[in-house]
Amino acid sequence: MRFLPTLLGDAYRIESDPIEDERGRFERSFCVREFEAAGLHASFAQHSQSWSASKGTLRGMHFQNAPHGEIKLVRCLRGRIWDVIVDLRETSSTFGRWQAFELSSDNRDQLYVPEGFAHGFQTLCDDVEVGYMISTPYEPKAASGCRHDDPAFGISWPLPVAAISARDKGWPDYRFPV
Ligand SMILES: Cc1cn([C@H]2C[C@H](O)[C@@H](COP(=O)(O)OP(=O)(O)O[C@H]3O[C@@H](C)C(=O)[C@@H](O)[C@H]3O)O2)c(=O)[nH]c1=O
16 A cells, blocks of 8 residues: 555545456555554544435535544545545644545545544545545534535535535534634
């Protein structure tokens, strides 16, 4: 695996090292030894998958409040997504900044999302499956988020929004600390 730094501190794009033979392909998508050697969190409590029917579907931007903050390892298992993270760590030099990554079942890249980031994605085609490893169990009372179109961040999305949950449409404006 190759752990490629991103523009945002502590977040990594991870490329795998596929081994191909006459049957097809083998690759490790997670490895405690390699994650620990790279200094990354290597213990995950949950693996979740979502399926989105339509191109343009938007899920996010999500995070869990402390003390239930999550580290996520995100991979697109079928189709293509525009995956976006926002650094919400007030002490970070990249606080308030966002970055987007195309993850797909073709490139098979993964995104390591540190604790303290908001995460969301938009599907770039129909019939999209996304899988996440998550460091902490789901805690509904701590689940929170910010709007994908919040002017505080100015995130660019590639497509008009075709489907979004009422909850994700209704997150209040993000307030930067004064
Ligand atoms: C996230 C989650 C949801 N649920 C339930 C709550 C709800 O009834 C249903 C759908 O939940 P949501 O609308 O939050 O699903 P979704 O919008 O797909 O949530 C996901 O979005 C992406 C961007 C992430 O980063 C993930 O961590 C997760 O927050 O599933 C669980 O039971 N366990 C979980 O871990």
